[in-house]
Amino acid sequence: MNIYQQHLDPVVANYESLSPLSFLKRTAEVYPNKLAMVHGAVRRTWSETYTRCRQLASALSRRGIGVGDTVSIICPNLPEHFEAHFGVPMVGAILNSINTRLDAATVAFILQHAEAKLLITERELTPIVKQALALMDNPPPVIDIDDPSFAGGEWLGEMTYEQFIAQGDPEFVWSNPANEWDAISLNYTSGTTGDPKGVVYHHRGAYLNAVSNALSWGMPNHAKYLWTLPMFHCNGWCFPWTIAAIAGVSVCLRHVRADKIVDxxxxxxxxxxxxxxxxxxxxxxxxxxxxxxxxxxxxxxxxxxxxxxxxxxxxxxxxxxxxxxxxxxxxxxxCVVSEWNDDWxxxxxxxxxxxxxRQGVRVPMQEGLMVAHPDTLEPVPQDGQTMGEVFMRGNIVMKGYLKNPKTTEASFEGGWFHSGDLAVWHPDGYIEIKDRSKDIIISGGENISSIELEDTLYRHPQIQDVAVVAKHDEKWGEVPCAFIKLVEGATLTEEEVIEYCRQNMARFKVPKKVIFVDLPRTSTGKVQKFILRQWANNAS
Known part of the structure; x- marks a missing residue:
């Protein structure tokens, strides 16, 4: 009888579903008195942080929130946001962290699409949140974070976050999910068309990417991590769970300002x-x-x-x-890191x-990375010149898009995730992005859909034709540049176009440059955006 005929199936003694929640429990047990959280005068240990997460979980459970329910949060990088990454999934619920820079209509769409059972917010965000809730037929109940680092704003909910978790049991008993494939979080990404798509993460992927972060960066135990990256962005690239794994210190930062970062x-x-x-x-x-x-x-x-x-x-x-x-x-x-080679x-x-x-090579926990022909999935030569699409596969690829099976299936066609980004593959195996087939503009780390901007501009009665491309910017990396053809007889100015955009979209999406011109098109009517990119980067 060989080993495969013995039916050595997993049992409780030798199998536990992977979840980043286990990092928090271990660190609280091993390093209970080590510093975990710094926010102004607030300094909490890992034991205190674990207790607060359990109280949050218990309070959610007592409200009837459990497996499969969504809890949304729209909040700066505060301790409460960090705690939500553990307290929410402790009851099997799904954390939906919303971009704080979105407009009210988009926030309302996300809350509706995610079917949020509860919204945790903070007074700085109340102007947008209040408008978003007013746009909804059945808005979720609200819990307000009362943070002393922000003066002003109003409360929208029935109680504060501190009052809410005070209802919870500090000894709340929780367990890892029965299935590591269960959803842990829901993040919305800017699509190239239509509404943003809801990207579903599972416990297994969150666990592995948290470990991958530490490995690819060589992070030691007790590293002191400053929260300049928004926690709403891919769950802070999974770093809340990484910091728990290495018993690190989270240093919170409300606003990204150079003087405060240096301090x-x-x-x-x-x-x-x-x-x-x-x-x-x-x-x-x-x-x-x-x-x-x-x-x-x-x-x-x-x-x-x-x-x-x-x-x-x-x-x-x-x-x-x-x-x-x-x-x-x-x-x-x-999922790709520009790994440094000492030979350099x-x-x-x-x-x-x-x-x-250069973007680099796959991170330790990513199984596959290639640059290939988008139709045949045939890898391109590693010559640093031949363009292809970037493909990934492995455990740190999403479960799929929420309520969007057609797009999910298309994105996984051929057994690889189709990124839509175009790159070359160098002889040493490193990839280098050359273009974005999805026409996403990355400005200051934020994704901006060119088609979303075009749709908004098309709604202006004096605009006949429009295309938006990325323009290089030393400060922001890329900024939107709009090329516009006006209707005959119109006299719209660049300043008027920019002001119109400010009134109809989030500020970070507003074009920084407007050029009035007849758009170059192919014989089939497609805008030749490669020409527009050249024009944009040659414009003053």
């Missing part, structure tokens, strides 16, 4: 943070006296458009080590920056 790095001895290239540019631009305060090594993980070489050089001169990563909402955040240490500063700007 916290210096005062709290922060040694790791993530962010878009714009964050690096902000830090690189601080005055010399501020730079003098930064005396210890700091690791930075950045994604989006590659940081300019001058910014990378400036950061490294300040003893900041920059790691460039790439991923999508559909891959739990970073002797390269010039410019060459190092060029190498670091």
């Amino acid at each position: 916290l790095i210096a005062e709290e001895k922060v040694d790791h943070f993530c962010g878009a290239p714009i964050v690096l540019s902000m830090i690189a631009g601080i005055p010399p006296e501020a730079k003098a305060r930064l005396t210890h090594p700091v690791k930075v993980m950045t994604a989006g458009a590659p940081p300019p070489a001058a910014v990378i050089q400036s950061m490294e001169e300040m003893n900041f080590s920059v790691t460039h990563v790439y991923g999508l909402t559909e891959t739990y955040g970073p 240490n002797s390269c010039s500063t410019e060459e190092k920056a060029r190498l670091k700007a």
